[in-house]
Amino acid sequence: MTELLPTLPLAIDLEAFASLGFWTGVGILAGTYTIFALGLQINVGFTGIFNFGQAGFMAIGAYSMAILVTDAELSFWLALPIAILITIAFGLLIGLPALRLRTDYLAIATIAAAEALRLFALNARDLTGGAQGIFGFDNDWDDVSDSILSGLESLGWTNPETLFPLFLVVWGVAIVLIIALTALQKTPWGRVLRAVREDEDAARALGKNAFAYKLQSLAIAAALGAIAGFFLALNLRFIIPDEFLPIFTFLGYAVLVLGGLASYWGVAVGSIVFWTLFEGLRFLELPFDEVQIRALQFIVLGLVLILLMAFRPQGMFGKRQEMVLGD
Amino acid sequence: MTEAAPQPVATASPEPPSETNGRPIFAAEDVVKRFGGIRAVNGATMSVREGSITALIGPNGAGKTTFFNVITGFYRPDGGRATFQDKPVLGRPPYAIARLGMVRTFQITKALRRMSVIDNMMLAAPDQPGERLGNVVFRPRASRRRERAVRERAIELLEVFNLTKLAEDYAGTLSGGQRKLLELSRALMARPRFLLLDEPMAGINPTLGRRLLDHMQRLRAEEGVTFLFVEHDMEVVMNHSDRVVVMAEGRVIAQGEPHEVRRDQAVIDAYLGATA
Numbered sequence: 001m002t003e004l005l006p007t008l009p010l011a012i013d014l015e016a017f018a019s020l021g022f023w024t025g026v027g028i029l030a031g032t033y034t035i036f037a038l039g040l041q042i043n044v045g046f047t048g049i050f051n052f053g054q055a056g057f058m059a060i061g062a063y064s065m066a067i068l069v070t071d072a073e074l075s076f077w078l079a080l081p082i083a084i085l086i087t088i089a090f091g092l093l094i095g096l097p098a099l100r101l102r103t104d105y106l107a108i109a110t111i112a113a114a115e116a117l118r119l120f121a122l123n124a125r126d127l128t129g130g131a132q133g134i135f136g137f138d139n140d141w142d143d144v145s146d147s148i149l150s151g152l153e154s155l156g157w158t159n160p161e162t163l164f165p166l167f168l169v170v171w172g173v174a175i176v177l178i179i180a181l182t183a184l185q186k187t188p189w190g191r192v193l194r195a196v197r198e199d200e201d202a203a204r205a206l207g208k209n210a211f212a213y214k215l216q217s218l219a220i221a222a223a224l225g226a227i228a229g230f231f232l233a234l235n236l237r238f239i240i241p242d243e244f245l246p247i248f249t250f251l252g253y254a255v256l257v258l259g260g261l262a263s264y265w266g267v268a269v270g271s272i273v274f275w276t277l278f279e280g281l282r283f284l285e286l287p288f289d290e291v292q293i294r295a296l297q298f299i300v301l302g303l304v305l306i307l308l309m310a311f312r313p314q315g316m317f318g319k320r321q322e323m324v325l326g327d
Numbered sequence: 328m329t330e331a332a333p334q335p336v337a338t339a340s341p342e343p344p345s346e347t348n349g350r351p352i353f354a355a356e357d358v359v360k361r362f363g364g365i366r367a368v369n370g371a372t373m374s375v376r377e378g379s380i381t382a383l384i385g386p387n388g389a390g391k392t393t394f395f396n397v398i399t400g401f402y403r404p405d406g407g408r409a410t411f412q413d414k415p416v417l418g419r420p421p422y423a424i425a426r427l428g429m430v431r432t433f434q435i436t437k438a439l440r441r442m443s444v445i446d447n448m449m450l451a452a453p454d455q456p457g458e459r460l461g462n463v464v465f466r467p468r469a470s471r472r473r474e475r476a477v478r479e480r481a482i483e484l485l486e487v488f489n490l491t492k493l494a495e496d497y498a499g500t501l502s503g504g505q506r507k508l509l510e511l512s513r514a515l516m517a518r519p520r521f522l523l524l525d526e527p528m529a530g531i532n533p534t535l536g537r538r539l540l541d542h543m544q545r546l547r548a549e550e551g552v553t554f555l556f557v558e559h560d561m562e563v564v565m566n567h568s569d570r571v572v573v574m575a576e577g578r579v580i581a582q583g584e585p586h587e588v589r590r591d592q593a594v595i596d597a598y599l600g601a602t603a
Contacts, residue, residue: 188449188457188470195439195450201401202437206451206517207425208458216460262441322441325499 022283024161028235030275031170034268036228036248037255038177039221044253045261046185047217048197049099050107052249054225056114059244060087061226062233063121063128069137071127076140084226091222092215099214111246122241133240141234163235170231177224178264185264193217254305260318269316277304352377352521352553353398353429358407358417360390360397360577367393369577370407375521375570380547380554382564382585385574386598391557392434394574395525399431400424411521426453430519434526434557436506440499444490447498447509448481449474451516481516488512488542504531511539515546522546524556528563540567561599565589573598 036058043051064083068074074082098109121128128134148165161167184190192213195203200210233239251274259270278297288296308315314323351374360368368390375381383391396402398409400421409417411429425431439447455477456462457470485491488508493501501509507527514522528536540563546552555572558564564571564585571588573581575597581588588594 184463187463187467188455188474189460189463191442191446191450192458194442194446198439198441199437201421201433202439203450204401204421205399205425205431205433205437206513207422207430207453208450209420209422321497325440325497 020161024163024167026275026279027167028163028170030271031174032228032231033255034174034271035177035224037252037267037271038181038264039224040252040256041264041267042217043221044256046193046197047214049214049217050103051110051218051221052107053110053114054252055244055246055248056117057087057091057222057225058229059117059121060090062229062239065230066134066137066233066239067127070134080230084223087222087226088219091219095215095218099211115246118241118244131240133238135238138234138237166234174268178268181264254301257305257315260315262322263317266315266317350377351375353411355398355409356407358397358409359405360393360402361405366577368397371579373572373579373582375553375555377553378547378551379570380543380568381570381572382568383555383557383572384564389574390577391574392525395431395523399523425517428520430514430517431523432510432514432525436510438498438501438506438509442498443495444498444509445481445494447513448516449477451513452477453518484512484515504535507531519552521553526557528558528560
């Protein structure tokens, strides 16, 4: 008995849990995923279109930026808006044929487009570096990061976390986007979006060009995917096709379900809860190796989602009544 | 504006039409819609006089709803022509037809369930610059100004239809009859000149049905709205419409005033039978 006690798997490594480096890393992931899933929210929660290709938009954004900086030798800051425009153009290209399809076919078309893109990135070695990927696009960002770091030091923080500037910027951008999207949702434009979600034919019968609104919604999701892609790239410092596997879109949906549909703030909270749970598991002192922990992450995620469905199906910020009234 | 007018006035018409003598506001010619080998609408030709309340009747499967769907742009036509106020409408998208002032409702109500009643109403208002993304960002004032006017109009209409108390409720919580009223008042928010109602009386109690008919009469009188409605209750059709169009097997087999139509042998054979 006594020999067993020390290995009982429920002790928590509090020291690691309290470490700022850990939280900074989780915070950057959560912020990146918030921006990523805001795109899913405007599509699924507010327009009723099932975009399963968000990882593809993230890929286009990240790769465009990196290629523009390393190959075309553009400034990083100029590459960002151009990459967003390229991603929007790609979104429109997919949307023009695919948004005419029924909901379920749209899901298939978008996931297929995203996968095709990832496989293209894997094989177009001259352009994307193939499996080796691209790096060395973030020098301009490093300058900014360094000046933020020295700013933090002058505020009295000796030896600040090197990734803390990225943490600040990703959440700054996320919060600005949430405020902007929430405001947008309250305009007549946002009302038409919701009408399209509720009943496309009713919206059309009342003089609304439902297709144009779905296209705009997808274009905005694409832009948000691109921005998430920038932060992903800055966080990892290199871009490889594996960062854009379809699983990332599905995890985005998990964030959406956790936070609740039709709430942009819910996306942020959902994302924080998701990544805290997901990464926090690493710091339970469990008698498992790394691979087993990876598996455990998904088991726990599944359990959490099941419990959520049982006790709070509308998610943390969703409205129960809207859920009941939905079809 | 129309309140001062001593008699029903159709604003688009130079002289006030008497109840049944207006020129056609809508005309369809040889409209065809096929589903595979079935010709659901098989060369339908008819017209609706401006300022009239016209009933569209016919046995089940006659193609009434399909005809509605074709002329309002929801189905792509396989042939024919149709004009609304002399503008061609066949083959145009539904939203473009609605914007011309030819607005429809559906047989099964389409309440926007997870939106409030007032939002349902305000959505339908035309000419809201705030529905364009660019205007939302660059001309928020114009959007807000229009929004105030739209809200006022929506509240007025909700009062007319006794829905004021429900304004902030989700439309999905309304009863079937209330949804019918909401759908009609919402269609009116779109400022229609020509309203097409697909079985507006179906599934609601007779009291509410009578109120709906009163509203139609009043809208026609006060605002000169023209109506085309699908209805099965012959008593309603005979007493409340001034024109009747009869469809059977995808064609229009008769049109005219109620008393003419009810004596028409083809109509009796196809639809009315011995009971009428």
